[in-house]
Each structure stands twice: as structure tokens, then as C-alpha cells.
Amino acid sequence: MKVSVKGFLYLLWARTAQAGCTTNLLIDNYANYANNLNSLGQWTSDDGTTTNFVADAANKKITFTTTASSYFYTTFACEKSTTDQYTAITFPMKGPAGATFTIELQTSSSCSTTAYKSYFTTLTGITGVTQTYTIPLSSFSGANLNAIDSIVFESFSINGAWEIGQTQLVSANIKSSSGGSTVSSTRISSRTSSIITSSVKSSTSSTATSSTSSGGKSSTSVLLSASTGKSTTTTSNTVSRSLSTTRSSSAPAGQCTSLLIDDFASQSRLTFLFYNAMLQPSSDDGTMAPVAGRVDTSTSVLVANNHVTLTSASGGSSYWYSMFGCLKATNIYGGIGLTIKAPKGTTMGIELQTSAACSSNNPTLNDLMSTDLGWTFDGTEQFYTIPFSKFSGIDTDHLIAVLFSSISNVVTFGPMAFYCGSTGTAYPVPTTVPVVEPTGTVPATTGPSAFVIDTFGNADTNNLGFWHGGDDTTTYKLSGNKMTINMKGNSDLSWYTQVSNGCSDFTANDNSYLHIAYTGSNAFTVALQQHNPTCNPNINPFPYTWDSVEASRYSNTAKTDLYVPLSHFNINRTLTVGFALKGFYTTTSTVFSLIEIVKTVPTGFLVPSKLTTAPLIFACTRPNSFAFAIDDGDPQYAQRIVSSVAAAGIHVTFFTVGAALLDTSTNLTNVYKGMLAAGHQVAYHSYTHPPMEGLPTLAAIDWELNNDIAAVSSTLGITSTYFRPPFGTEGARIRQRLAAAIPGAKFVEWSVDVQDWLWALSSTPENQITNFQSDVNKGGNLVVMHYLYNTTVSYLPQFIAIAKSTGKQMMRVDQCLEDPNAPPL
Ligand SMILES: *[C@@H]1O[C@H](CO)[C@@H](O)[C@H](O)[C@H]1NC(C)=O
Ligand SMILES: *[C@@H]1O[C@H](CO)[C@@H](O)[C@H](O)[C@H]1NC(C)=O
Numbered sequence: 048m049k050v051s052v053k054g055f056l057y058l059l060w061a062r063t064a065q066a067g068c069t070t071n072l073l074i075d076n077y078a079n080y081a082n083n084l085n086s087l088g089q090w091t092s093d094d095g096t097t098t099n100f101v102a103d104a105a106n107k108k109i110t111f112t113t114t115a116s117s118y119f120y121t122t123f124a125c126e127k128s129t130t131d132q133y134t135a136i137t138f139p140m141k142g143p144a145g146a147t148f149t150i151e152l153q154t155s156s157s158c159s160t161t162a163y164k165s166y167f168t169t170l171t172g173i174t175g176v177t178q179t180y181t182i183p184l185s186s187f188s189g190a191n192l193n194a195i196d197s198i199v200f201e202s203f204s205i206n207g208a209w210e211i212g213q214t215q216l217v218s219a220n221i222k223s224s225s226g227g228s229t230v231s232s233t234r235i236s237s238r239t240s241s242i243i244t245s246s247v248k249s250s251t252s253s254t255a256t257s258s259t260s261s262g263g264k265s266s267t268s269v270l271l272s273a274s275t276g277k278s279t280t281t282t283s284n285t286v287s288r289s290l291s292t293t294r295s296s297s298a299p300a301g302q303c304t305s306l307l308i309d310d311f312a313s314q315s316r317l318t319f320l321f322y323n324a325m326l327q328p329s330s331d332d333g334t335m336a337p338v339a340g341r342v343d344t345s346t347s348v349l350v351a352n353n354h355v356t357l358t359s360a361s362g363g364s365s366y367w368y369s370m371f372g373c374l375k376a377t378n379i380y381g382g383i384g385l386t387i388k389a390p391k392g393t394t395m396g397i398e399l400q401t402s403a404a405c406s407s408n409n410p411t412l413n414d415l416m417s418t419d420l421g422w423t424f425d426g427t428e429q430f431y432t433i434p435f436s437k438f439s440g441i442d443t444d445h446l447i448a449v450l451f452s453s454i455s456n457v458v459t460f461g462p463m464a465f466y467c468g469s470t471g472t473a474y475p476v477p478t479t480v481p482v483v484e485p486t487g488t489v490p491a492t493t494g495p496s497a498f499v500i501d502t503f504g505n506a507d508t509n510n511l512g513f514w515h516g517g518d519d520t521t522t523y524k525l526s527g528n529k530m531t532i533n534m535k536g537n538s539d540l541s542w543y544t545q546v547s548n549g550c551s552d553f554t555a556n557d558n559s560y561l562h563i564a565y566t567g568s569n570a571f572t573v574a575l576q577q578h579n580p581t582c583n584p585n586i587n588p589f590p591y592t593w594d595s596v597e598a599s600r601y602s603n604t605a606k607t608d609l610y611v612p613l614s615h616f617n618i619n620r621t622l623t624v625g626f627a628l629k630g631f632y633t634t635t636s637t638v639f640s641l642i643e644i645v646k647t648v649p650t651g652f653l654v655p656s657k658l659t660t661a662p663l664i665f666a667c668t669r670p671n672s673f674a675f676a677i678d679d680g681d682p683q684y685a686q687r688i689v690s691s692v693a694a695a696g697i698h699v700t701f702f703t704v705g706a707a708l709l710d711t712s713t714n715l716t717n718v719y720k721g722m723l724a725a726g727h728q729v730a731y732h733s734y735t736h737p738p739m740e741g742l743p744t745l746a747a748i749d750w751e752l753n754n755d756i757a758a759v760s761s762t763l764g765i766t767s768t769y770f771r772p773p774f775g776t777e778g779a780r781i782r783q784r785l786a787a788a789i790p791g792a793k794f795v796e797w798s799v800d801v802q803d804w805l806w807a808l809s810s811t812p813e814n815q816i817t818n819f820q821s822d823v824n825k826g827g828n829l830v831v832m833h834y835l836y837n838t839t840v841s842y843l844p845q846f847i848a849i850a851k852s853t854g855k856q857m858m859r860v861d862q863c864l865e866d867p868n869a870p871p872l
């Protein structure tokens with residue numbers, strides 16, 4: 048009998064996420080605001096006209112308080128948006144409910160003239176929550192869109208607190224070609240078609256739409272009054288405040304700061320979602336050598352400690368690229384710099400792709416060899432530059448991508464950034480403050496009972512005669528009354544030893560301790576599992592839940608024994624099933640020799656205090672309830688999900704990945720705003736979708752949680768207390784960090800799995816329906832599915848019909864868990 052009921056959701060997103068092409072132009076994320084520079088390296092300011100002005104780089108927004116004459120502006124080095132095919136300006140904004148404000152666009156008759164005219168659009172419909180405005184440039188009737196000088200936010204009708212998020216120009220030029228032409232080892236040109244194969248991150252609106260708004264309340268359409276409240280031509284005297292710097296085509300000396308391309312902060316951002324730090328595509332398109340012995344990724348593009356290591360496949364066809372949107376570097380950045388560690392004699396090709404049309408479809412390729420740049424290597428990490436001046440005739444107004452190819456050795460890159468001036472310095476590796484866990488201790492107790500559970504003498508049963516075994520028989524080995532486990536870093540695998548065939552009342556052992564004797568790594572979780580209320584393994588979910596503690600916190604300093612008070616397993620211990628060893632975040636083996644219950648701990652062993660774990664939820668608790676909980680998928684299917692759910696007249700919960708939400712090309716922010724407005728729940732699903740428990744450090748876990756919280760807040764204007772773990776991966780560390788980040792947070796798994804990851808692309812996709820029906824028949828009432836595949840999306844109405852036929856009431860996860868903060872049914 049196996050205890051585990053969940054499957055793995057292997058690389059769901061990744062299958063279709065091969066590097067999308069997004070060519071929106073980031074105007075400002077406020078990272079350089081301290082220097083009064085926007086992300087284009089151009090001047091931006093409020094000229095002191097607001098109060099409490101804060102540039103919040105972490106959340107990519109500015110906040111300020113307005114008075115009667117407040118304004119804020121950002122400038123361009125004369126943007127040719129018609130030529131570059133930008134059709135709209137987009138930004139999230141928050142202001143006092145009922146207020147209006149005006150966007151002023153300043154344009155010249157040509158880029159060689161300094162006089163300009165202003166055009167105005169007034170925006171209404173402000174609700175008090177963050178909403179994304181997308182304003183077609185065509186609404187600035189009469190403006191010369193091929194010579195944009197600046198954008199001004201002004202005429203705030205209500206004085207109070209305002210927020211402007213990341214501003215971008217929206218590209219019309221998202222034509223995704225189906226790609227993957229053969230890669231030539233000599234000419235780099237053929238590689239570029241694979242850069243733009245995309246299905247996930249496609250579809251930026253080519254016609255700008257005004258977005259709908261709202262943070263979970265009623266839907267109010269944001270009225271885009273394209274009518275110009277003011278005269279459409281005003282000459283420079285009324286807008287002289289921004290003139291002084293508008294026309295300077297480069298940042299004033301000393302005011303440029305380097306622009307990060309990637310700091311390799313996350314394996315999953317780079318090789319699962321295929322994003323760099325600019326949230327632009329970055330990938331090797333699977334051309335690098337596959338790596339043996341890593342289960343978290345099948346690529347040899349390996350991220351660690353803010354560096355990426357690339358191992359080329361033999362044959363010379365490997366490459367790796369990172370894209371920038373369509374970046375204007377002229378008179379701002381001198382080149383791209385990065386640190387590289389490579390053996391002596393290493394060479395590689397360096398290609399800069401440009402496109403006057405800001406398109407990645409058929410870019411101009413500018414190629415040099417590392418030797419042309421004078422790069423030599425000696426096995427140590429050093430700073431190298433890719434000066435644009437070395438590429439003769441390169442169009443630095445429209446930089447699309449950097450691509451490395453023909454890499455002759457294993458190389459490791461450090462943070463990569465555009466540098467100012469002509470020489471550049473290495474981009475600083477971000478400093479990470481290690482998370483320090485509480486070290487408090489609690490008094491030792493004396494328990495009533497002691498007995499041996501497992502000495503690993505028997506293949507399938509423990510000393511109590513009950514089943515023991517694991518998810519994957521290749522990951523553990525019993526021999527000579529010892530068991531060696533090495534999950535090779537796969538934090539989703541477990542090994543179990545049971546104390547009952549049904550329910551065991553373990554409360555008789557309260558105040559006793561679980562003792563495990565081991566050697567080797569203690570980077571894993573120990574869990575105590577609880578049966579379902581009927582003690583029937585044929586009812587879903589089984590197990591019903593479990594609680595988790597970190598082996599390392601309960602170890603002695605010699606790393607030979609660990610002792611856990613049974614009361615630290617916060618489950619209903621009258622329904623105990625058994626123990627699980629799980630959440631291994633290591634590739635080092637652990638050898639177990641004894642699992643037992645003891646009455647006391649050795650003298651001198653300090654019992655650590657229990658850290659709060661977010662409760663692990665597989666089932667709805669409200670009588671007669673049923674919840675669809677749908678995880679992020681392929682944006683192209685989002686609208687079909689929206690309409691199926693609407694047609695069924697039900698409310699559901701969506702778990703969303705932060706990085707994809709911030710990527711405006713996915714349109715997911717607008718999709719989820721619509722879903723919130725329609726009464727659905729939206730909650731967290733991590734920032735880049737890694738197996739959270741498998742991350743190497745607590746700081747890495749926190750980075751995922753905090754960035755997701757920030758992304759959901761800045762795009763949707765909401766917070767949540769619900770989290771669904773990517774792949775369902777669970778362990779003590781993620782549950783503790785979640786509880787620390789979000790007090791009262793709930794860790795939501797599932798009891799109905801359509802197994803889309805297994806069947807959707809198979810020859811029998813209808814097995815998704817069979818599986819759904821089967822889990823529902825067993826009493827499952829909390830769904831996992833993704834809108835990643837056409838078949839899954841097509842079956843949603845049938846899934847809903849099956850669920851409804853149980854007679855249960857369909858609702859959001861918070862409602863089905865009887866959350867007092869959930870909206871009424
Ligand atoms: C983006 O999503 C919104 C809300 O669902 C939808 O109205 C709009 O059509 C979408 N835009 C595109 C380009 O798909
Ligand atoms: C634990 O489970 C038992 C048996 O189902 C039940 O009677 C009891 O109320 C539960 N205790 C709690 C605290 O839920």
C-alpha cells in the first residue's frame with residue numbers, strides 16, 4: 048500500500064515555454080530613480096512638485112502625494128514609435144477613487160528639432176485599487192509618434208496618495224513564427240528562428256485595450272476618455288518644466304547606472320519560465336548538453352550563487368541567449384559586461400542581435416569571436432566586456448539579444464549588465480542575507496512509552512509488521528539493517544514507515560519522542576501522517592494531511608541522532624498512519640539505522656521550539672462543498688477558461704505565478720483582474736515555479752515567496768493567505784517560511800487530479816476525464832488542473848458537469864475551507 052497520493056507535475060509550463068518574443072519597451076521600473084534616470088537611461092523627475100515621493104524599486108513603482116500643481120514626467124531620446132511599432136503606453140496606476148488624471152505626450156516634428164508640442168488624454172474611472180491602463184498612442188490625435196520626447200502625468204484631480212507602476216511602450220510586433228529551423232554550427236543566423244518560437248509568452252495585444260480594473264470587487268471598466276480635456280496643441284511654454292533635459296540625447300555625465308540583464312537569481316526563472324531578470328526570454332533552446340544526476344532540471348544551464356554554468360554539447364551546435372526587448376543603448380551604455388570563469392584556451396562566439404523594426408523575427412546579426420574582443424581565460428573569474436564599438440555599424444538604438452555560441456569549454460557567467468561609459472565594471476553580485484531560524488528551546492519531557500518502529504531488516508515491512516517503502520524504489524536501499532536514501536535532490540519523493548494499517552491513536556505516546564539514528568545529510572523533513580476521518584484508504588484524500596519538521600533542527604550536533612517531541616507534529620494524532628522521510632534538498636546520502644519512540648532525550652540535548660507550519664490542505668472542509676483550483680497555464684488558453692467558468696456560473700480559485708504576471712506580454716494581469724472582478728479567488732503559486740522545498744537555502748525560498756507577494760500586489764492590488772506549491776512539493780522549510788511570511792497562510796494541495804501532466808498530450812487525453820471521475824468517486828473535492836493544454840481546457844465543462852452531478856456546491860477554495868474572510872456564498 049502506498050501512502051502518497053500525489054503525482055509530480057513535471058515541467059508543465061516548460062513544455063510550451065520555449066522563449067517567447069516580447070518586444071515591449073520598458074520605459075521605467077524605477078531602479079535608477081535615485082539618479083533621476085528611467086530604464087532607458089533618460090531623465091525623469093517630479094521636479095519636487097509632489098510630496099512623500101518614494102521610488103520603490105523592489106515593487107517597481109513610485110508613490111507620492113499630490114498637490115494642486117503636481118506632475119511627474121519621464122523622457123526619451125526621441126522615440127520613433129511608429130518605426131519601432133509601439134502602439135500604446137501601459138502602466139499600473141492607483142489613485143483616490145473617483146479621481147481623474149491626464150497623460151501628456153510631448154512630440155517633435157522630427158528628431159532633429161527641439162521644439163515640441165503636447166497632446167493630452169484624460170483618464171477616468173479610478174477606483175482606489177491598482178489598475179492597469181493601456182492607452183493607444185493613436186488617442187493622442189495629431190501627435191508625431193515618430194518623435195516622442197516625453198510623457199507627463201499631471202492634472203491629478205484629487206490631492207492624495209498616488210502610485211504609478213512600471214511604464215512600458217506596447218509593441219505591436221509580436222508575430223510568433225513556429226520555429227526551430229536547423230542550427231548550423233558555422234552560421235549563427237539560423238539560430239535566431241528558435242529564439243522566437245513561443246506559445247506561452249506570446250500575444251501582447253496589438254490593439255491596445257483599456258483594461259478592466261479592480262481588486263476583487265465589482266468590475267468597473269476603466270473609461271478611457273480619449274477626448275482631450277485640453278487643447279491638443281500647446282506650445283512649449285506650458286510644459287517648459289521638462290524641456291531642460293528632454294532633448295539631451297544621453298544621460299548627463301555621471302547619471303547613468305548599469306542596467307541588469309540577468310543576475311541568475313533563480314534556476315527556474317532561467318530554465319523553466321525562460322526569463323532573465325528583465326523578464327525577457329533567455330534560453331539555450333535545449334541545445335546544451337543534457338546533464339546527468341540532476342533531477343530538478345534536464346538542462347546543463349545550471350544556476351547557482353548568482354552564476355550560470357553552461358556546458359556545450361559536442362558538435363558545436365550549442366548556444367545560449369538573453370533578450371532585452373528592444374533596447375536603445377546609444378549614448379547611454381557602452382556595452383555589455385559580465386564576469387566569466389573559463390579554462391585557459393576557451394573561445395566562444397558572441398552575437399549581438401539588432402532590429403530596426405524591434406522584431407526578433409529576422410534580426411540583424413553582429414558576430415565576433417571572443418578572440419576579436421581580446422578575451423583570454425585562465426580558470427579564474429574575471430570581468431569581460433562586449434563593447435558595442437567593436438561591432439562596426441551596429442544599430443545600438445535597437446538591441447534585441449546577446450547570444451553565445453561555439454563555447455569550447457564549460458564556462459560560468461556571473462551577473463550580466465549593460466554598462467555605462469566605455470569601460471564598465473562588474474555588476475555587483477546581489478548580497479543575500481541568510482535567514483536565521485529561531486533557536487529557542489523547550490524543556491524536555493518524559494513520555495509514557497517507548498518502542499522500536501523500524502530497524503530496516505525487512506524489504507517491505509517494519510518491526511511493527513506494517514508497510515514501509517518509498518515513492519521511487521531506485522532512491523533507497525536496505526542492507527545490513529540500514530537504509531540508505533539518496534533522492535538526488537528530488538524534494539518531491541518520500542519514504543514511509545507506518546504504525547498502523549488504518550488509524551492508530553498515537554496520543555498515548557504524547558510527551559514521548561520520535562528518535563531517528565542516522566549518519567550523513569540531515570537536509571530533509573520528517574513528517575507524521577494523519578488518516579482521513581473514516582480511516583478508509585479508499586476515500587480521498589488519504590492521507591488526510593501531515594505535519595512536517597526539519598531534521599536538521601532536531602539533530603544533535605554530532606549529526607547522529609534526532610529527537611522530535613510527538614506533540615510537534617501538529618495533526619490529529621488519534622488518526623495516525625505513520626512517519627515519512629521526505630523533502631530531501633540534497634544529493635548527499637543519509638543512512639538510517641533506527642526509527643523508534645523513546646521516553647526521554649539524552650542529557651544535554653536541547654529540544655528546539657516548534658516552528659509554525661502552514662497547514663497542508665487536500666480537501667474542502669465545508670459540508671457538501673467542491674472547489675476547482677486552477678493553476679497558471681498557457682496564456683493563450685486563459686480566455687477559454689474564463690468563459691467555461693462563467694458559463695457554468697461557478698466561482699473558482701486561481702493560483703498564479705508572479706513572474707508571468709509581471710510579464711505584460713502574457714496579459715495575465717488583465718485576465719486575473721477580470722477574474723477577481725467576476726468574484727473568483729486569486730492566490731499565490733510562487734514567483735518562478737520551482738519545487739520550493741528543493742531550493743538550497745531559506746533565503747531562496749523567501750525570495751520566491753516575497754517576489755510573488757510583491758508581483759500579485761503590484762499587478763492585482765491584492766494579497767492572499769493561500770499558496771499552492773509548484774508541483775505540490777512540500778516540506779518543513781517551505782511550510783515554515785510561508786507561515787512566517789504570511790501569518791495564517793494555508794498550503795493548498797488537492798484530492799482530485801486530472802493528471803493533465805500525464806495524459807493531456809498522450810494518445811488517450813480522455814483519461815483526464817476518467818481520472819477526474821475516479822477521484823471524485825472516491826470523495827475528492829479539491830481540484831488541481833492547469834490550463835496548459837488544449838485537451839484539458841476543452842474538458843473543463845465536462846469536469847464541472849461531473850463535479851456538479853455529485854450534488855455538491857461549487858465554490859472558491861477559501862469558501863470551501865470556511866474561511867471567515869471569504870466572501871459569502
Ligand atoms: C487580455 O485579457 C483581458 C481580460 O480577460 C481581455 O479582455 C483581453 O481581450 C485580453 N487581451 C488580449 C490581447 O488577449
Ligand atoms: C480527531 O479525530 C477524532 C476521531 O475522528 C475526533 O473524534 C476528534 O474530534 C478529532 N480531534 C480534533 C481536535 O479534531
Ligand SMILES: *[C@@H]1O[C@H](CO)[C@@H](O)[C@H](O)[C@H]1NC(C)=O
Pocket residue numbers: 837838841
Ligand atoms: C482543441 O480541442 C478541441 C476538442 O477536443 C478540438 O475540437 C480542437 O480542434 C482542438 N484545437 C486544437 C488547436 O488542437
